[in-house]
Amino acid sequence: MIHRLADTGLLVELDDLAAVLRLDAAVRAAQDEGRGGFPESAEFAAFSEVIDVLPAARTLMLTVPAGSDLGRLEHALTSLDVDALVDDDDEADDRVVEIPVIYDGPDLEEVASLTGLSAAEVVEAHTQTPWRSAFGGFAPGFFYLVEGDPRLEVPRRSEPRTAVPDGAVALAGTFSAVYPRTSPGGWQLIGHTEEAMWDSDRTDPALLSPGVLVRFVDAGVRREFARGRRHRTAGPGAGHGASGSGAPGRRTLGCR
Structure with a gap:
């Protein structure tokens, strides 16, 4: 119609x-x-x-x-x-935006309960399957993301919050999204990001646009990895050009 x-x-x-x-x-x-x-x-x-x-x-x-x-x-x-x-065999938009997330949202355990997953499995499902930005709305920089893991389909909260902080990463229905600014909202909050979803000083104010792929990255895991790497490289011989075996010109790196 x-x-x-x-x-x-x-x-x-x-x-x-x-x-x-x-x-x-x-x-x-x-x-x-x-x-x-x-x-x-x-x-x-x-x-x-x-x-x-x-x-x-x-x-x-x-x-x-x-x-x-x-x-x-x-x-x-x-x-x-x-x-x-429209050719279904055409390659999809290959632009990818990576968004680091700290999964500490107040509704993470509720989402786990609603989906029958553990909190760790919710995070894994949210990060392992890329999402696609379908359309924007609600507020500048707010984009509805689709094509994520179908296990993450959850209802909106029965009582919306009067203020959802900017950067909140959320789920509702089959969608995921990031709140670009503090506003009321009824989505399930599972984490937060420090990425600016909308910045009027940028050439393109919106971080996302329709069609792009979005990959959420568990920033907590990344930080633990970096912390562990620093700890391992600070061991005996680190910074002195030698491994524990005394071989010249080599040093032990925890991982790459």
Whole structure:
């Protein structure tokens, strides 16, 4: 179903997020075709006026300048051959954003109970399967992440918090996300990160964007690894160019 948004856009209702993401990819491909200016691209000309495409969980919004021919765009949208424009065999966006997390969230044990996993298994599930950024919303820099470990599907809290701190790493339904700023929220909090999800001083203020892969890294494990490495390299002979066997030019490293 397609709804008109005054005279500046269309809102398409779809069955699920997968359908939204497919149509989003098709519209963006049609935009590129329409802006190419080639005769064979005439059927995509209406999409050349689209200035913003915004996916959500079950809707896709297309924004155009005031005065645009919405009727032409609506007809082009209903006639769009999504399967011809979106190849399921195409390589997915290969950009990866790594986010270190301290898994100390107040709801970690609750999530473990809800999923039937131990707290350690929750952390492992959250870090071992990469997530994909699907769409943004709620607040600048807040992105809904999908395609994680299906065992981590949990309900929102029965009572939302009045203030969730910025950097909180959370789960709700089939999604994961990082709160970019302190705000009310009802997601299950499993940890926190010091990464700035939104920084207006950056060229790209948002750390994430639709389509990128997100890998969460257990920063607690990383710190323990680094601490152990420092401890091992501080043993006898460290820094003196010799191993315990006295062989010249070698030193013992705990691991690489």
